[in-house]
Amino acid sequence: MTSFSTPVFAAAKTDSAFDDLTASLGDVRPHPTEDALVHLGRALMTELVDVICGTALEDFQVLLGEALIGAFHSAAGRIERDADRARDAMRALDRDFDGSEAADTELQEATSRARAGDVATRAAELIRDAASEAWTVATGEVWTAWRGSRRGTHLTAAQLEAKQAIRAIRSRRAGEADPGGPVIAFRGAPAADSAEDAGRIFDALNWAKAEWPDMALATTGAKGSEKLAIKWAQQKGVKLILARADFDAHGKAAPFRANDELIALEPEVCLTLAHSVAEERMDHRPFGPALNLGQKAMENGLRHLSIKARAA
Numbered sequence: 001m002t003s004f005s006t007p008v009f010a011a012a013k014t015d016s017a018f019d020d021l022t023a024s025l026g027d028v029r030p031h032p033t034e035d036a037l038v039h040l041g042r043a044l045m046t047e048l049v050d051v052i053c054g055t056a057l058e059d060f061q062v063l064l065g066e067a068l069i070g071a072f073h074s075a076a077g078r079i080e081r082d083a084d085r086a087r088d089a090m091r092a093l094d095r096d097f098d099g100s101e102a103a104d105t106e107l108q109e110a111t112s113r114a115r116a117g118d119v120a121t122r123a124a125e126l127i128r129d130a131a132s133e134a135w136t137v138a139t140g141e142v143w144t145a146w147r148g149s150r151r152g153t154h155l156t157a158a159q160l161e162a163k164q165a166i167r168a169i170r171s172r173r174a175g176e177a178d179p180g181g182p183v184i185a186f187r188g189a190p191a192a193d194s195a196e197d198a199g200r201i202f203d204a205l206n207w208a209k210a211e212w213p214d215m216a217l218a219t220t221g222a223k224g225s226e227k228l229a230i231k232w233a234q235q236k237g238v239k240l241i242l243a244r245a246d247f248d249a250h251g252k253a254a255p256f257r258a259n260d261e262l263i264a265l266e267p268e269v270c271l272t273l274a275h276s277v278a279e280e281r282m283d284h285r286p287f288g289p290a291l292n293l294g295q296k297a298m299e300n301g302l303r304h305l306s307i308k309a310r311a312a
Contacts, residue, residue, distance in 0.1 A: 018122055025115055037123050041130025044068065049138045062141060069131050069143045076124035083117025086110050133234075142227045142234070144242060181214030183241065185262040185297075188225025188273035188307075189287035196278045196309070198228050204271050204307050205232050211268075216241055218265050220258045220289075225273050241265065255289040263296050270297040270304045277309035 022031035032040075048068055052061050089110040097103055132143045188201065209215055216239040219226045233240045243261035245254035262270070272294045274286040297304040 037126040038130040041127035042134040045131040045134040072128035086114035185267040187290040190224035192225040192276040194278035
């Protein structure tokens with residue numbers, strides 16, 4: 001097994017891209033600053049956790065916290081769809097433009113709606129990601145979008161659906177758009193969430209990032225070790241690809257169908273952690289889906305590395 005170095009997380013660099021975007025609108029009304037929106041997202045989540053912690057509602061803390069973050073994620077999506085409709089109107093008006101004052105006014109209004117929608121979408125994303133960051137700090141839980149892809153801000157990396165990434169890879173073969181850097185796949189046991197496990201997972205992922213600096217991390221987002229891997233990706237600003245297990249469609253075979261999607265991404269290497277490296281958990285049965293991913297990797301001629309405990 002390759003020797004992995006100890007991870008050191010760097011703080012995310014902030015910028016004023018949002019403030020520059022709002023200044024370009026020319027709206028006489030002021031916009032909240034990027035810092036103010038980030039503060040709002042953190043304050044909302046901190047207030048929720050403070051009110052719930054230690055009460056009977058604590059049993060529902062995860063659901064309530066994810067619902068708050070998800071509300072801003074949903075709002076961002078709805079606003080973005082409205083902006084896209086305004087852009088469709090812009091294209092139609094531009095195509096049929098007759099030079100009249102009425103047509104010119106209509107085109108300007110559609111343009112303003114699209115640009116304002118882009119700013120509002122970004123604002124909702126900033127609040128969402130700040131709330132998500134505060135949620136992880138306060139509870140250790142990691143939030144991922146329930147469905148669909150998610151554009152990242154400076155607080156979090158982008159998140160893609162596996163099916164979308166697979167389509168992009170096939171398009172690349174056809175000479176179309178390149179979806180980005182190399183993919184690193186990871187599957188791990190839900191029970192492998194100890195401090196020792198986290199250290200080995202981070203070591204492995206840090207090694208992968210050193211080998212492929214522009215890597216994307218692909219996983220299913222299952223609880224335990226895969227949530228730890230997602231947390232690493234968010235802290236490192238690494239693009240995340242989620243191949244979620246669809247139990248409604250595939251039943252008990254869902255975790256293995258998700259592995260098929262991971263393999264279809266043609267990862268540079270498949271990392272697996274079949275059971276915890278913590279001594280007190282060594283007697284747990286190996287995690288079948290992780291073993292299955294390793295087997296499928298070898299069957300498809302892909303590189304596979306099994307994460308193990310450090311040598312004594």
